[in-house]
Amino acid sequence: MLRSVRIPRPSTFHPWVPTTILRSTASTSAISSLSVLQQTRAMSHKLCMIPGPVEFDAAVTNAMATPATSHVAPDFIEKFGSALELLRKVFLAPNGQPFIVAGSGTLTWDMTAANLVEPGEDVLVVNTGVFGDWFGECLGVYGANVTHVRAPFGDRPTLEQIAEALSQKKYKLVTVTHVDTSTGVFADIKSIAKLVKEKSPETLIALDGVCSVGAEEIRQEEWGIDVVLTASQKALGTPPGLAIMVVSQRALEVAANRKAGPTTYFGSFKKWLPIMKSYEARKPSYFATPSVQLILALEVSLQQLVAQGMDTRFAKHREASKKVKDALEQWGLKLVPVNREVAANTLSAVYYPETVKGPELLQKIGSHGVVVAGGLHPQHSTKYFRVGHMNVSAVNLENHHLDKTLAAIEQSLKELGHL
Amino acid sequence: MLRSVRIPRPSTFHPWVPTTILRSTASTSAISSLSVLQQTRAMSHKLCMIPGPVEFDAAVTNAMATPATSHVAPDFIEKFGSALELLRKVFLAPNGQPFIVAGSGTLTWDMTAANLVEPGEDVLVVNTGVFGDWFGECLGVYGANVTHVRAPFGDRPTLEQIAEALSQKKYKLVTVTHVDTSTGVFADIKSIAKLVKEKSPETLIALDGVCSVGAEEIRQEEWGIDVVLTASQKALGTPPGLAIMVVSQRALEVAANRKAGPTTYFGSFKKWLPIMKSYEARKPSYFATPSVQLILALEVSLQQLVAQGMDTRFAKHREASKKVKDALEQWGLKLVPVNREVAANTLSAVYYPETVKGPELLQKIGSHGVVVAGGLHPQHSTKYFRVGHMNVSAVNLENHHLDKTLAAIEQSLKELGHL
Secondary structure: OOOOOOOOOHHHHOOOOOHHHHHHOOOHHHHHHHHHHHHHHHHHOOEEEOOOOEOOOHHHHHHHOOOOOOOOOHHHHHHHHHHHHHHHHHOOOOOOEEEEEEOOHHHHHHHHHHHHOOOOOEEEEEOOOHHHHHHHHHHHHOOOEEEEEOOOOOOOOOHHHHHHHHHHOOOOEEEEEOEEOOOOEEOOHHHHHHHHHHHOOOOEEEEEOOOOOOOOOOOHHHHOOOEEEEEOOOOOOOOOOEEEEEEOHHHHHHHHOOOOOOOOOOOOHHHHHHHHHHHHOOOOOOOOOOOHHHHHHHHHHHHHHHHHOHHHHHHHHHHHHHHHHHHHHHOOOOEOOOOHHHEOOOEEEEEOOOOOOHHHHHHHHHHOOEEOEEOOOOOOOOOEEEEEOOOHHHHOHHHOHHHHHHHHHHHHHHHOOOO | OOOOOOOOOHHHHOOOOOHHHHHHOOOHHHHHHHHHHHHHHHHHOOEEEOOOOEOOOHHHHHHHOOOOOOOOOHHHHHHHHHHHHHHHHHOOOOOOEEEEEEOOHHHHHHHHHHHHOOOOOEEEEEOOOHHHHHHHHHHHHOOOEEEEEOOOOOOOOOHHHHHHHHHHOOOOEEEEEOEEOOOOEEOOHHHHHHHHHHHOOOOEEEEEOOOOOOOOOOOHHHHOOOEEEEEOOOOOOOOOOEEEEEEOHHHHHHHHOOOOOOOOOOOOHHHHHHHHHHHHOOOOOOOOOOOHHHHHHHHHHHHHHHHHOHHHHHHHHHHHHHHHHHHHHHOOOOEOOOOHHHEOOOEEEEEOOOOOOHHHHHHHHHHOOEEOEEOOOOOOHHHEEEEEOOOHHHHOHHHOHHHHHHHHHHHHHHHOOOO
């Protein structure tokens, strides 16, 4: 029953009380009172180590609690414009067009499908899990003829399979799930993009980066990816509620020259493009009310990413992933991805030990103050669980999120007789 | 230059610092330090008196700053389920089906159009401003044949006009903008619904309640309205980012028995219905990640509405509106709505005095700490401005939002020579 990883005291790992409030309280007794509160809050809050929503930095939480602000107030316009500029840096797409729209990440599938694919056109989905199935279903709703190239659960299609599919017909669009959150499988988008450019240069490439943007290496412009889409609550470290994408100029032209009528209103590039351009030019504009507080929070988080540098962020997520996966394997657990090469750095999907009941393990880990996620893939959901390691939990190691998570898992495995 | 309405000290009208933090600080000095901060914050924050986003109650702001929580964590499921139940009470639709989806209010147009209207079917839009034009455009994107019944700027179509339109063809759906935020015009939905039921009982009725739900009298079930749609940032008093609607069982059946294929993925009733039912049954479920913090904030706000009672809320908004409109007219300003009967209770749209330049007046009012909105209707936007009076600003009079707003307008009119 000895713990090999020290669990830090709660007050040190979740200072969620807004930092500006802490900084602004002049007297020592005020700080001390807040510290007590902070400690209480931290103890009642379970560490959220699922593959999104992820833990928030205190400055991000603080930005969520701003007073009501007009969506066309100068202060907000400045922050919205800044967030758009920062997205280009985070996506490494200096000439791309960012979009920030109120919605879930799923909305960016609709936006991709409805703006870039006309009814009857062919789309190839590089499928590494259930999110590939669902993206394909969404594309079909907007009239695409969808072909999936698939792999067994836990694996990814080979480049040869993809090349073979590309030789069968001319696709308007290829979509790739960078990290399938249901399997923890990682697609080699760099090689896939290179292959598509060789075999079918006119074909557009869309990367579902919901569980990867900000953590996995993506060089949107250099690699020639036309659409990278994501959501606020994963490696971007912001609460859920924003659909985010950066679109290449080539793809914008395809959308602008569309022959079929529009098939979405709220998700229309033509509606949102002038709005995004206006805000970036620091001018007021209106199509639908933006999520003011979420955008303020996103801007804070993007500033943090850019300040540290994307290469550093990518490296730190690789290190965090290795640390978690090494520990899990050391305890005799088997990863869902068939090998480390196809495993994501943003989460670890791992089979339950044979002697342990899944719900009991999740509950036990929860009793030690950490929330991890069950399986998501419909055919396999009861066989595995998932641990997210993104943003502050992977990058700010002084918060000991990884240590506390690993300690909670190890302790739970011991209590359930696996270790 | 005398002010007839006293402007209260800033610290009394915007206590935005989370109340739980204030309550939890035990020592007097801690409270005193926070009060100073609170005062500083309040002074730098301009009162947001536009027709949405509206000012937030401190408890709502506090809920926005909660730490990261899994979207399937028991605590969150309880709050999401509670929010759904409360929506039925706020909409006075005990048998209606609530939907809460990440997005802007505009998304609810797409959801209404794509789920309830099949391509080629006829829809009648009762148009009282630009939001009617846009809702009509959205319906067209999803294949509806749209007929508008219109009125001159500032007025609303008569019941006779609507009856005449209903006699021309069989409409699948009639849509009514309850309060057109661009004109401040109020539609008599009770009488319109009665008329539609007499003339064409099979026709579905959808009410765009974006700038009315929670403030204007709506008895969804009693009046037989099939869809009431809104957004979080208006009279519901929550930050922007949630698309909210309550749908009748009759309309759900229409959506379920649809013959044409789906025309939206993210906005699909079929996708969201089991999710909403699960959360209300306090069970985890997943289609797309909900906006956890916004839903927690919404739940707090809905609790406040229901605790006070909807009839009281409706009455308080009528009183607030009368107070603002009486003052504006007393100063010689002319309302955009042609008479009080067609004027909304949630905002006042008012022409600039002839001798005053619009941008100067807005800037002057801003210099007195209050933000109001310019015109929105494309053909008339430079001629008028808009003052929102919803939720805490209309209901919690002890915060003196209305007094401060009227004082700022009066003072500005004086400084610009109108008074």
